[in-house]
Amino acid sequence: MPDAIPVGHRLTPDAPGVSLPLRLLPRHTAIIAGSGSGKTVLLRRLVEEAALAGLPAIVIDPNNDLSRLGDRWPERPQGFSPDDDRKAALYAERVEVVVWTPGVHAGNPLFLSVLPDFAELGEDRDERQQAIEMAAETLGPLAGAKTNLQRGVLADSLRRFAERGGGNLAAFMDLLADLPDGISQIGNAAKLGHGMADQLHAAVATNPLLKVEGTVLDPRHLFFGTDPARTRISVINLSGLASEAAREDFVNRLQMTLFGWIKKNPSPRGMLYVVDEAQTFLPAQKASPSLGSGIKLVAQGRKYGLGMIVATQVPRGIHNQVVSNCTTQFLGRQSAPATIAAAQEILAANGGAAADIGKLGAGEFYFATEGSGRPAKLRTPLCLSYHPANPPTPEEVIRQAKRSIEAGTRARAS
Ligand SMILES: Nc1ncnc2c1ncn2[C@@H]1O[C@H](COP(=O)(O)OP(=O)(O)OP(=O)(O)O)[C@@H](O)[C@H]1O
Ligand SMILES: [Mg+2]
Structure with a gap:
């Protein structure tokens, strides 16, 4: 060769x-x-x-x-x-x-999945942080996250989601819709999360690419x-x-x-x-x-x-x-x-x-x-x-x- x-x-x-x-x-x-x-x-x-x-x-x-x-x-x-x-x-x-x-x-x-494969990531903190940032950049517009507060709740939720080993978009929407206590310091986080989960459901209903019908590659x-x-x-x-x-x-x-x-x-x-x-x-x-x-x-x-x-x-x-x-x-x-x-x-x-x-x-x-x-x-x-x-x-x-x-x-x- x-x-x-x-x-x-x-x-x-x-x-x-x-x-x-x-x-x-x-x-x-x-x-x-x-x-x-x-x-x-x-x-x-x-x-x-x-x-x-x-x-x-x-x-x-x-x-x-x-x-x-x-x-x-x-x-x-x-x-x-x-x-x-x-x-x-x-x-x-x-x-x-x-x-x-x-x-x-x-x-x-x-x-392709909307979310990075958090389970594949190692323990390196910078790499995890970069993956969370990328996911937040992708999901932000889909979740209608316009304010800093919304973006903050989204990032906090993704961080927790990644710590739990990740999963598909449906699993993330479930987490976001019903945020457990202690995930975010932001007041009203649960309400903001719930609203963004709704937006994500709406995005999935209208964007065919978000509906995964085949095997994720x-x-x-x-x-x-x-x-x-x-x-x-x-x-x-x-x-x-x-x-x-x-x-x-x-x-x-x-x-x-x-x-x-x-x-x-x-x-x-x-x-x-x-x-x-x-x-x-x-x-x-x-x-x-x-x-x-x-x-x-x-x-x-x-x-x-x-x-x-x-x-x-x-x-x-x-x-x-x-x-x-x-x-x-x-x-x-x-x-x-x-x-x-x-x-x-x-x-x-x-x-x-x-x-x-x-x-x-x-x-x-x-x-x-x-x-x-x-x-x-x-x-x-x-x-x-x-x-x-x-x-x-x-x-x-x-x-x-x-x-x-x-x-x-x-x-x-x-
Ligand atoms: N190395 C080469 N030797 C001879 N002819 C070439 C060569 N490279 C390109 N050409 C000629 O130039 C034409 C245009 O090349 P190419 O499609 O690669 O351009 P391009 O820069 O990608 O254009 P565009 O910006 O429109 O996409 C080719 O179809 C070919 O005729
Ligand atoms: Mg060309």
Whole structure:
């Protein structure tokens, strides 16, 4: 098994290939480049190469195009090298892509708990506190917690709930509806708790994603199938989640679930969590339900071997606490003066200059990582799986997801 993945070639003739050591993946990667500059192609190739090196991945698919990660190119792309041919064949054989469609029963639905798995958490006080904070951020809006008093009662109740070993949302609503004495110092806590429990019941009645009908998924099944010879890539397609709020809520829950799970299941070799269009889920300029859990995952992931890859069009589109944690950065073409200047500033901070950032071609990126020296310009390779100009429709994604199920019970939670 390789200990590095190739990321491209320098643009000078006969230049040697450049590679990224696998050990740097858990220190996270950012891909920042304007529309049509080759971000998704690069992100795919990184995921594909990592899978060939035995690293599984969870990939968030907001635009449907990543659900083709398991499809072969119908015709050999121009620009494929003999090495690409060999790898594409190997990829088809050794890598298993499962497409999940949260919110779509006709596809391959995926159910996640609203609450972190408190039972999985160890005794570390900071970690417990972070899990309680994440749960409070998720439940607050659903419970109609608007005042500090309400939020305080919610946090106190979650703390007690976690101490008791946790449980599902129904169990938490029971506790909140009928708070025992001594859980909170806040006057009126019982009444406030009761009101929030009612709000939660109303939220469950109106939000289909909160009604858990399937088995709540163990993240293990997102990373590992039953065939140890095949590396799994789980594509989580968001087209079944109609609103931005539903998507952010879902991604938040996924991140919370992962956060709890990796602590019990660290991976020495590594695994990936990949977010395309990351400005939506980890935004710099606004609040988002998925931001808090994303930042915690970025900060803690590396300890447990979880590497994040985030891609976005706009420099400064992703929250600074995420980008500043990305040891590896790819910067590609920008076209507006403001974004050109912002990308150049990021490169300058790494000791680089890029007068031509506005003129780069698709698949040309400035690359820097630990120990690489000044950012250097690379031509990145095409992806091994099918990436046509237009993404599939939601109906095609559903067919794709069904094929994941039919491809064997491997796809299901078993
Ligand atoms: N490494 C590459 N080599 C050759 N062509 C490439 C490469 N990367 C991308 N392209 C070409 O550019 C097109 C756009 O690439 P891609 O879909 O990755 O862009 P993007 O940055 O993700 O765009 P968007 O912001 O719209 O999502 C591809 O369909 C392909 O034709
Ligand atoms: Mg894209």
